[in-house]
Amino acid sequence: MAKSRSEYVCQSCGGVQPKWAGQCPECGSWNSLVEVAAAGPRTSRSGGMTGAASTRIQMLSEVAVDEAPRAATGMPEIDRVLGGGVVPGAVILIGGDPGIGKSTLLLQVLSALQGRLSTLYVTGEESLAQVHLRAQRLGLVDLDLPVLAETSVEQILAQLSRSNPGFVVIDSIQTLYTETLDSAPGSVSQLRETAAQLVRYAKSTRTAIVLVGHVTKDGAIAGPRVLEHMVDTVLYFEHDPGSRFRIIRAIKNRFGAVNELGVFAMTDGGLKEVSNPSALFLSRHAEPVPGSVVTVARQGSRPLLVEVQALVDRSMVGTPRRVTLGLEGNRLNMLMAVLHRHGGIALGDQDVFANVVGGMRIQETAADLPLLLAVLSSFRSRPWPGDWVVFGEIGLAGEVRPVAGGEERLIEAAKHGFKRAIVPAGNKPRRSLSSALEIVAVGRLSEAIEQF
Template sequence: MAVNKVKKVFGCSECGTEFPRWQGQCSGCKAWNSISELRVSSSPQVTRNDKLSGFSGMLESKIRKLSEIEIEELPRLDSSFDELNRVLGGGFVAGSAVLIGGNPGAGKSTLLLQVACNLSLNETILYVTGEESLQQVAMRADRLNLPKKKLNILSETSINKICDISNQLRPKLIIIDSIQVMYLDDLTSSPGSISQVRESASALTQYAKKNNVIIIMVGHVTKDGSIAGPKVLEHCIDASIMLDISDDSRFRILRSHKNRFGAINELGIFAMTEKGMKEVRNPSAIFLTNKNNNTEGSVISVLWEGTRSLLIELQALVDTSASSIPKRISVGLDQNRLNLMIAILHKHGNIQIYDQDVYVNVVGGVKVSETSIDLCLILALVSSLKNKSLPENLVVFGEVGLGGEIRPVSYGQERVREAFKHGFDIAMMPKANLQKNKPDGLKIIYVDKIEDALSKLIDIIS
């Protein structure tokens, strides 16, 4: 009997590039300490399973004119959660592959078990567990009081066997928990290795396209918060969403990082309860519930996340530094953005805080990436430095340029309406975001320069 030869190669977990020997830095993506050893079979008899070949449901490829392609409306499956539907762009799309990641204990398995049990009442659903026993899953379903009578559950880690069973069952949706423990029989490397994770995800994606089945894969995350495994894992799937734990451990933030069928950076808020995940339909009220009145350095702003507006509280603390190198600490906000605003405040506002420790925090664990927070950040810094609190009914938003100009932001009218709905009747915003239909009872302070904003700030707090 011929023995398959096994050779050693080294692969990058970030980009998947392979090398004949180990090296500290990947020459492909320039990442450090991302290369690990792989064992692959060199036998020419090892081939891909024919059942997993092809892509997008087409086994025979041929050239066609783009105008010949028939455009059909994508049918969507309601996930039974409006917040999850929002993040997905309206629900699950038939034939799509979705990757959901998150830290241990975030609630990935709980959320998907709730989705599976709810959908199983009207659809054929297959829940595949590779990490937990069937008894553990059943105990969780009992604890959450979920309808489990019609849910099909399977304990298996072989992709080949899962596909064979699915061909007999013909489910509408398959949940794989998790992709890191799955393996292909054709590969000799162990489950969880770079090659196994990459090929297993690719095989499941191809199966979803060919059979018009929705496949949801659970992914582990590394210590820096990214999906464990090769970077190509996120390229082959259709949607990638992350479930994060907020500073208040009761709440979970679901955010889309990639979505071929909807908007990216869409946000969904859940609360973890004794009965599982519950939707938070008004997240702005949640983030503002514990706001203390008349607090120096606290300012309210309005973000635009995907297709919804979101009110958040930004806190700043400016204190005299006891060190020759002042601290600059930012939580939930890009620290480089903080340094830019400090320099602009010095240059164009004539306010010096170079000898002060600066701490900035976005309440509720929300991570802010858009620039509309700039003006709010500057006012929070000045409020803390001067020990003057701002009115509790004031909301601020606007982008600040390096020249001290205040630039307009998108969806200005929608932001103002959201703030006014929550009782904020004073708004400071860019002059270029002039409101045509201002709500009755709303006072708007238009500014176009940092100097103008600071002078009007003095009028407000005096």
């Protein structure tokens, strides 16, 4: 059977070229031409061109929706990240560092789905014997799981058409290839074409497909960015080196909230769900220590108590260092300027190191106020009370701005026994949330410093 014709498409302007070149002749972009299968005209069985006659326009109100569109995986943390369960026809892309536990987690998910949904595990990196050994290590010796060792996407789709499973895991997308292209598996053209074929199959048959993706040295999923646009959900595995805890974060989700979080602990028997992640990210000290402030971070729909630590020390070099782990470095520099201008505290000759305990990464502005108070606590060598919680955004004018989900954060703090909360004036609740939690509302940075 003859190979289909290939063409090269520019990823910047979309221009099509008959052969590869280092520079796109239309827009001038370098290294932007990628090989794709040339789209030729397709004919129907009756000999006519396929076109609009095969589809019809429908009113949105007429579209039928299943009563129970989601299937629970049996693992609540996974269901939370996915937005409540697996949607039929959804394509999920999960990425993470090598050895972080992607294959282990998906094997556990397939085990939890047994008896409720027909499944298939397709491995392109390991042999079936290696998959069986992993199942034994996880204690899944009685797992009645259909498995397939194949890398040709045409062969995989043929097997799927015969067995018609409801949930499929492809481990991994970088090992697949299509026979219509001559390039090697893992290349840009192979990733685009194989993923496109799998997405078309998932949508036409309402089969949920999970694609395991490799990551680059920068932590992004390897391959073209269009791969993340094609799928419905993108999940990232995160962990702190040397820690046994794993975090799954939803970066994109068409059927749920983004930045939703699932927390797991790696054990000898696989990944175990952490039901109370706030206790994980809080290191309760025997006595209060300088430079430590507890805040409530919002991850998706879940409020989490985390500890923000800061260390201020005299700089031994001409330019003081500003180092952050789990926080945005540029924002720390901005907050140091606000602390000087509106708090009257100069740290121009001090190194400042900031960290979020437990490997958590905070991307919201609610950590501004606790970060500044932790810096001030370390600078003055005065510990912050261990039963106080703080959150709030700091503006350039020195104001303390409200953040989203204020009541949920306060309820989470009261549930863990905190006695006092310093919050923005705009987040002060109109009703009493807990008699044991005293709420102090501040409108300016100077007012928060006075509480210290």
